[in-house]
Amino acid sequence: MSINLTRFALISALQDKRYEPITEEEFPELSVYVSLLHTFETVEDKLDWELGKHGINIDFLINGEEFGGTYLPNVPVLNGWDKETTIA
Secondary structure: HHHHHHHHHHHHOOOOOOOOOHHHHHHHHOOOOOOOOOOOOOOOOOOOOOOOOOOOEEEEEEEEEEEEEEEEHHHHHHHHOOHHHHHH
8 A cells, every 4th residue: 555655655755747747846845645445336327426525536538538636525616616527
Protein backbone atom coordinates (compact mmCIF):
# COMPACT_ATOMS: atom_id res chain seq x y z
CA MET A 1 0.00 0.00 0.00
CA SER A 2 2.79 2.48 0.78
CA ILE A 3 4.09 2.28 -2.82
CA ASN A 4 0.66 3.27 -4.15
CA LEU A 5 0.31 6.01 -1.54
CA THR A 6 3.65 7.50 -2.59
CA ARG A 7 2.80 7.15 -6.28
CA PHE A 8 -0.61 8.80 -5.97
CA ALA A 9 0.76 11.57 -3.73
CA LEU A 10 3.27 12.46 -6.44
CA ILE A 11 0.67 12.23 -9.19
CA SER A 12 -1.75 14.51 -7.33
CA ALA A 13 1.01 17.00 -6.44
CA LEU A 14 2.63 17.22 -9.84
CA GLN A 15 0.41 15.78 -12.59
CA ASP A 16 -3.24 16.51 -11.72
CA LYS A 17 -4.42 18.46 -14.77
CA ARG A 18 -7.03 20.29 -12.72
CA TYR A 19 -4.36 22.20 -10.79
CA GLU A 20 -0.94 23.75 -11.24
CA PRO A 21 1.87 21.50 -9.93
CA ILE A 22 3.09 22.37 -6.45
CA THR A 23 6.38 24.21 -6.23
CA GLU A 24 9.31 23.88 -3.86
CA GLU A 25 8.43 27.28 -2.39
CA GLU A 26 5.05 25.90 -1.30
CA PHE A 27 6.52 22.98 0.71
CA PRO A 28 6.66 24.77 4.11
CA GLU A 29 2.94 25.62 3.87
CA LEU A 30 1.67 22.22 2.73
CA SER A 31 -0.37 19.85 4.85
CA VAL A 32 -1.48 16.35 3.94
CA TYR A 33 -4.45 14.14 4.67
CA VAL A 34 -5.30 10.68 3.42
CA SER A 35 -8.73 9.48 2.36
CA LEU A 36 -9.46 5.85 1.63
CA LEU A 37 -12.10 4.87 -0.89
CA HIS A 38 -13.55 1.40 -0.40
CA THR A 39 -16.53 -0.75 -1.27
CA PHE A 40 -16.83 0.40 -4.86
CA GLU A 41 -20.17 -0.30 -6.54
CA THR A 42 -20.87 -0.51 -10.26
CA VAL A 43 -23.75 1.75 -11.31
CA GLU A 44 -25.87 1.90 -14.44
CA ASP A 45 -26.30 5.69 -14.34
CA LYS A 46 -23.21 7.94 -14.20
CA LEU A 47 -25.09 10.31 -11.88
CA ASP A 48 -25.98 7.62 -9.31
CA TRP A 49 -23.85 9.04 -6.46
CA GLU A 50 -24.04 11.86 -3.90
CA LEU A 51 -21.84 14.95 -3.97
CA GLY A 52 -19.76 15.20 -0.80
CA LYS A 53 -20.65 11.67 0.30
CA HIS A 54 -19.37 9.30 -2.39
CA GLY A 55 -16.03 9.16 -4.10
CA ILE A 56 -16.05 7.91 -7.66
CA ASN A 57 -13.79 5.77 -9.78
CA ILE A 58 -14.62 6.17 -13.45
CA ASP A 59 -13.23 4.42 -16.53
CA PHE A 60 -14.43 5.00 -20.08
CA LEU A 61 -13.47 4.87 -23.77
CA ILE A 62 -13.50 7.68 -26.32
CA ASN A 63 -12.63 6.72 -29.89
CA GLY A 64 -10.91 3.58 -28.60
CA GLU A 65 -8.74 5.48 -26.10
CA GLU A 66 -9.07 4.64 -22.41
CA PHE A 67 -9.59 7.38 -19.83
CA GLY A 68 -10.30 7.28 -16.13
CA GLY A 69 -10.11 9.03 -12.82
CA THR A 70 -10.69 8.68 -9.13
CA TYR A 71 -12.29 11.45 -7.12
CA LEU A 72 -12.53 11.75 -3.36
CA PRO A 73 -15.90 12.85 -1.99
CA ASN A 74 -14.69 16.37 -1.15
CA VAL A 75 -13.09 17.20 -4.53
CA PRO A 76 -16.29 18.29 -6.33
CA VAL A 77 -17.56 20.15 -3.28
CA LEU A 78 -14.32 22.09 -2.72
CA ASN A 79 -14.26 23.08 -6.39
CA GLY A 80 -17.95 23.98 -6.61
CA TRP A 81 -18.58 21.29 -9.23
CA ASP A 82 -21.88 19.59 -9.91
CA LYS A 83 -21.96 15.91 -10.93
CA GLU A 84 -21.78 16.59 -14.66
CA THR A 85 -18.76 18.89 -14.24
CA THR A 86 -17.02 16.32 -12.04
CA ILE A 87 -17.43 13.59 -14.63
CA ALA A 88 -16.41 15.87 -17.50
